[in-house]
Amino acid sequence: MDEVTEGVQKLDFHHPYTPYNVQTQFMTTAYNVLQQGEGRVGILESPTGTGKSLSLICAALTWLRNHKKESYESSMTEAAKEFKDEPDWIVSRMLKRKHEELLRQWEEREARLKKIRAKEKMEEERRSKRRRIDDPSSGKASTGEQDDDQWLLEDADGQDASLDNEYSSSVGKETRELMEKLGFISSHKNEEEENVEENEVKIYYTSRTHSQLSQFIAELRRPTFPPSLPGSIIDENSSADSEGIKHVPLSSRQRLCINPSVSRLGSLAAINDRCSELQQPKAKGKCEFVPKSDNISQTHQFRDNVLATLPDIEDLFDLGKKLQVCPYYASRTAIPGAEIITLPYPLLLQKTARDALGIKLGGNVVIIDEAHNIMDAVANVYASEIGLRELRRARQMLGVYVKKFGKKLKGENRVMVAQVARVVDGLSEWLDNALKLKSEQGIVDPNALLKSKGIDQINMYKLIQYVQDSKLAYKIEGYVAQVEEQDDNNSAHPTSTTPVLHTLVSFLVSLNNLSSEGRIFYHKVPGKDQQDIKLSYLLLSPTHAFSSIAASARAVILAGGTMSPFADYTAHLFPDMDPGKITTLSCGHVIPSSNLCVWTLASSKPKTGDASRVEFEFSFQKRSDKVMVRELGVAILNLCTVVPDGVVVFFPSYGYLDEVVKIWSEASSNPNPAAAASQPKSSIWERLQAKKSVFQETKGGSSSDEVLAQYSEAILGSSGGRGALLLSVVGGKMSEGINFSDRLGRCVVIVGLPYPNINSPDWKARIEYIESTTLERLSASASASSSTAVLSKAQMAAQAKQAARDFYENSCMRAVNQSIGRAIRHRNDYAAIVLADRRFAGARIREKLPGWIRGGMVDGSEDAGLGQMMGKLGGFFRGRKGS
Structure with missing residues (x-):
């Protein structure tokens, strides 16, 4: 164990609760990545329900506060070296003066923010937090008052082409000068004149959706951390024993604009254009909320409120309306003093957006949460x-x-x-x-x-x-x-x-x-x-779109509940990075091992030579076999008999789900003619409906919320005794972001492997691109190598094809892992997971499942059949009655 890791394990991460072992492991690894710095990357997986967000906060902010202390103490040491030839009393006085100046600045800032927090708390006690109320008709100008000439294009000489970013490209000289003072746009100051806080390390945290960012901010309010002051100063000043977290949320004008005549335009592009136009030197009816000389006091008040209160985007909007100052622009004044800045994917992943917001990644930390879809997110930003x-x-x-x-x-x-x-x-x-x-x-x-x-x-x-x-x-x-x-x-x-x-x-x-x-x-x-x-x-x-982030940041952490398989991130986000700079971690779950049962259902019966045995393989070539589809129906029917409450089944596609339901709906669905003759001619579909309330996700998504509500009501409502069955699709709305905790998801069934259509033009292009770029990289490496063990052209071609195959397979397995992760959501949760396809028994596929899923697999289940699965699951759920 190296000294850095050993030192990290002794740290107090200031977790608000007693952390589980997997949380300590996660925080230790994240801290280690940040501490090593120098372009380090961490790819960390921690299952949903293990407190991943809180662990990220505790690790990152503990490191940041410690880093600030170390940086200050290091600067004191360097300052003392400059006076090494002076008497000790001069050096001592100089250091004392620097300590006193640091403490004074810190106390003034904290006192100001503390006063604001107290005021906010008093207001909170008198009223509930105000939230944005959209009024489409507010601020709408009568068309009769509009002048058609407002739509006329200005002559070229009326435009200020000297400014070079998204919001400064259309402001007048006076506004520009003010915005420079406020820090909205870069000025030409000397480095000595810059605010010291500009150079302090910051954490940029991003996630996929607005709601995920809001959840993160709620978690950010839980822990408290010691101040960033050196220990010697804290010991001498008891008042310096706490320091609030400084957080700024960033978002688009679409969410933050408080000018009704602009925000009513709806689309982000139109809002951006109108906002910029209102700041043109010749603009009629300039926006009254943009920071300017007569509202600079409100802008500073906005900044201090933001740094004092851990706001989310809605709070920023409300504060802007209250102070009558633009939250989109005014939030920039809080960035220099912020420790952690939250923002959605597009604002971080696109360089033009970062430049427009004044985001500087150099030397700072980037944390990307829900990073399992980061490659798709980058593609979507540029699509x-x-x-x-x-x-x-x-x-x-x-x-x-x-x-x-x-x-x-x-x-x-x-x-x-x-x-x-x-x-x-x-x-x-x-x-x-x-x-x-x-x-x-x-x-x-x-x-x-x-x-x-x-x-x-x-x-x-x-x-x-x-x-x-x-x-x-x-x-x-x-x-x-x-x-x-x-x-x-x-x-x-x-x-x-x-x-x-x-x-x-x-x-x-x-x-x-x-x-x-x-x-x-x-x-x-x-x-x-x-x-x-x-x-x-x-x-x-x-690769290219993400490279500017990886190259600039001090460290990048990719975190998610289901990051497996890891290979794609290293191969396609950091292909040229030294492997020694990349740290990967797959945490176990916080649930006891007895709360998870994973069964590979490879066939209807055990491997005994029985001629009626049906092997499950839902590949594109075989999945339309009616006998196999009916046996799948029988298996799910049996599952519904032993599994209480909710069963969620994920199919490879909407088209195949419809095909399966059609076969299940046919009468005489028993594949054995003799058995069919002695049984009622009811379809599998009818028998499923007799066991549980059955719901089906449909393509389009407009009714998904309604289907989910009905499914939940069937399980949790007053008539929810027999539970419900939900037929869904891997990659659909139900497979990501939906919480099937506790009774809503006692069993998750994955039918087949949802490989993308490799014959589609986009996947053909992806495969060809990966093969060609891998071949180029191998050839370049061979040319630069002096080793005699150089790969032949045939070997390089084979490796290139394997790289493309891995990317294709990994895309499928990420989708599977996301669907699996819908079930177990907290420490006391329990569920069964059934992998219905013989291919799940293969070593290559199993290796791409999360570690906690592999750990819960029943040994030999792939060689058993439906009967043994029923016995195992029956015992599993009987042992948890009343828990």
Whole structure:
């Protein structure tokens, strides 16, 4: 055991409860990754229900406070070295003065924040916390008062092109100077003038959804940590014995805008454009909430309230309304003093978004929670799509706009609007022709796409820059919406229009940045009236997009409940990183081993040579075998007999679920003709419904919440004695984020392995990309190596194919592991997990299951059959009656 690890294990992580062993293991590993720093990466798995979020908080903030102490003490040592030739009393006085200055600054800040906390607590006792109440009609200007000229494009010389980020690119000199003072945009100060807190290490924490961030913030309020002051100062000053956590939540304008005339626009792109436009030097009706000279006091008050109160996004919105200052911009003033900053995936994963928010990852810590889907999240951030219907709508909107303002457009504006129209026509022409293709989907040659209407002759970079700077999309869509409102005589309710021009610009950005890591696809979409066809951009690999994060940050921690299998993260997020800098951990569960029973159901009967034995293999080639599907129905019917309360069954796809239900619904469903003759001719479907209330998830998701509510009521309600059966899909809404704890999920059944369709154009492109890049990497490594043991071309090709196969298989297993994780949700929970497919018995597949699942597997279950499974599960649940 190295000294660092040994030292970490002796630490107090200030966990608010007595931590389980797996929590201590998790915190120790996370702390060790942060302590080693220097571009370290931790990939940590801790099952849902083991207090992962709280463990992350305790490890990260304990390290941060200790790091601050060590940094200060180190600076004192360095300062003393500079005075090594001076008398001891001079050195002592200098150090004392530095100690006193640090303490004074700390006490002033903490006193200010403590006063705010006390005030907030008093207000909380008098009233319940205010929450945002949306009022679509509030602040809506009468269309009769609107001036059509507000939609007219400004001449090029009216725009300030000297500023280079998302919100500073459209502000006047006075506003810019103020924003520099407030820290919203970078200024040209000398380093000595910067706020010291700017250089302190910060923790950037991100998760997938707004609700997950809110849950994390609730956990953040549980622990308390000692102050970051050195121990010698704390010992001398008893008042310095506690320090609140400084936290800032960041979000988009869509969630934080308090200007009703802007927030009512709905789409994020339109809100961003309108907000920026209102800060133009020549803008009419400038936003009154943007920080400026006459509300700088409220802005500072906003900052101090944020740092004092551990707010979530709703609290930020309410505080902004209360102080009448923009939460989106004012929250930036709190960043220098923050220790931990929470933000959703897109704001961290996209460099342009980080730059716009002033996020500097250099030397800071990045924690990505729910990181099992981080590769998909990166792809989604960079994905874009445009359809033929949207392009036709865009062309119509351009026509309406040009008809009104065409004669007023001058110079560059006239040329650029014409070029946008030409791009729309060119893409529309290509899609019109693609509708005649026999294939429903395929890969698009970007060169062929750009030849339509001569789009390749247009400087696409310049066009995109113009559209973004001029707010063309917002102006055209805003004007057309106003015209349609007036035509409908419906001024009280603005017409909702899809922001098609913003969608077009996003696609053009992808098209312009197309590299070896991306592909463009077309796919036909059935419609009520007529078929539509869409172009979509897919990022094949997250490596390049994620590399700027990994290269900048002091340390990156990927954490999740089901991170297995780990190989993809190292191969596709950190392919060039020294393996010695990557730490992986798969924690066990906090439940007793007796609370979990995992059974591999490989066949209907044991391996005894019985001719009626049916082997379960739900591969694409075999899964339509009616005999096997009926035997699966019999197995689930038996499960419903011995499993109390809720049973959740996950199928590979919605299409296959429908196919199975159809077979189960057929009469005479017993595969044995002799048995069928002696039994009532009821279908398996009817017999399942007689055992439990049966519910089925359907594609589309609109009714998923209703289905889940009905399923829960059937188990937990007054008539829930016989329990319920829920038929769901791996990768569907029920397989991720839904909590089937306790009685809602006493048994989870996984039917087959949900491999993606390898013949689809997108998966073909992914496989080809991984093979080619792996081959390039192996070839480059071979060329640089002086070793005689260099792989042959055939060996390298084989390894490249294996890498692609692993990626394909790992994608399937991540989805399986997410579904499995729906059942056990806390220490006292218990459940059975049935893996219904003989392929789950293979060593390669088993290795890709989480460690706690492998630990709960019943030895030899793959060679047993349904009868032995019933005996085992019957005993398992009888032993837990009343628990």
